[in-house]
Amino acid sequence: MLVPIAPSDRQGRLEATRLLKMASSTHAYVRGNTVKFYEWLAASPSAALLPQGPSVWICGDCHLGNLGPIANADGQVAVQIRDLDQCVIGNPAHDLIRLGLSLATAARGSDLPGVTTARMIEEMVDGYERALSDEADAAPEPEVVRAVRRRALGRGWKELAAERLDDVAPTIPLGKKFWALTTRERDALGRLFENEAVRDQILALAHRDPQDKVRLLDAAYWMKGCSSLGTARYAAIVAVGGSKRVPDSIALVDLKEAVPAAAPAARDAAMPADHAARVVAGARALAPHLGERMLATRLLGKPMVLRELLPQDLKLEVDQFTKREATRAARYLAYVVGAAHARQMDKGERAAWLKILRNHRGAGIEAPSWLWKSVVELIASHEAGYLEHCRRYALAQAG
Known part of the structure; x- marks a missing residue:
């Protein structure tokens, strides 16, 4: 039998639940700890190397769980950013790094090799730049996204209420x-x-x-x-x-x-x-x-x-990537974020931001060093933070 939660007990129960969720995996820790991401951004020497994009609205917490199918008032469905609690007018590079960290930790949770993570970051940059280009078509929708969007289209009140x-x-x-x-x-x-x-x-x-x-x-x-x-x-x-x-x-x-x-x-x-x-x-x-x-x-x-x-609003659950799905999803989701940024820029701003990004890249489609170094540093920082969080959580439970 469930014991009713008294209003005076809410905060304690909410905090205990948050700590438990964050202890479940590194990816969950990353998703639940936006503050740590920006603490790194303020303290890391690598942060000084980030390119400065045009000041536009950014998600501010651009991880995988905050992207997914969303319906508009007429019931039309598109994959867009679905959580804007942290949104500010700021540097669009911050959304790229946050997405890269989320993709990398999801890949680690799926036991994918480091080479796949590197390819994901490369494909992510290519998808984002594609959204800024006037000539480029949309990035192809990966099956993992298509399946969720198809499921969204067939849902009604019963599915929403049951879920x-x-x-x-x-x-x-x-x-x-x-x-x-x-x-x-x-x-x-x-x-x-x-x-x-x-x-x-x-x-x-x-x-x-x-x-x-x-x-x-x-x-x-x-x-x-x-x-x-x-x-x-x-x-x-x-x-x-x-x-x-x-x-x-x-x-x-x-x-x-x-x-x-x-x-x-x-x-x-x-x-x-x-x-x-x-x-x-x-x-x-x-x-x-x-x-x-x-x-x-x-x-x-x-x-x-x-x-x-609305019944069509769904979260993308891609914690169990295959190699092929991982790289395709990285490219497509970065395209979605790029499109969200690009629609706020005029043609000149898009071209200037695209030039800055491409000037920071090496030969071929190699990911820019500022993005790769940022993601690597953040993985190490969050892995250490996650393990320390689990240690404190275990000690608190034992006590």
Whole structure:
């Protein structure tokens, strides 16, 4: 029998869960420790060698799990960046390094040889540069990505509810992932879904009738993610149109607290001061399918990002690469990131950034030394950090 989690016990349980997740593998440690990445960036001598790209919105946490199929308001699906918590206006080279580190640790987790990792970094650079070139076609979609995108296209409410809620009924089952709300939280969520801007955002999806009513059916505190564990997060089910008992449709809404980004912003960056507004602005620049579905709001004094979850939104799970899939995925995913950066640049900026990148490369398609050295240093740093994390975690459990 599951013991209900009291609101006063949330932070301790969230932190324990985060530490456990990060101890599961080096790749999980990398995904859950954005701060360590930027600590390295600030301290490493190699960081001074990084090329300075044009100041554009960057993901700031560009690892494999933050890329995947995303549906827009009309249900069209594309592979884009799917998590923008860390987004800032900054140096696009930071996203390349973060993606390279994630690919390299995923390859190590799949027991692939170092030669394959080297090829992945080379293919990644080629895919990214292809996105900046006006003449280049899109990088070919690897089977590991195509399979997830195909699965996304055939999904509906039943698949979404079964995956997210473990139940297809329009209720949120309290238990391991979903915890009871305080009276204050429930009242605040009730008021939020009566807000005109929130109602309009939900009705903008799937060609819903703009005159429909939006009614809150159920809500809970949501224990989700890894690096974000410890920030406020809620799941809400709302009825759209019809009556409360027989609505025209059901929507599952994610409300996530927006916190300061660890990623360094460009010195002259003009970004919203409100962190939720920053996340939404970055999403609209980097991942239009997702950005158009997001709204910056506030709940109990905290900046929150609200978005309806769609059945087509899926995460890429590529922890078990083959050699061929690894290099193809590296090329394609870097192309996706490059396209997100490139759409913010004019033709001259793209050409100038492409020239800088190519000037830092050797003969053939050899990866630039700044990227390779950065990834190698980061793997060593994160491997040591991961082992130390596991040691501390084991000692804490023994105590």
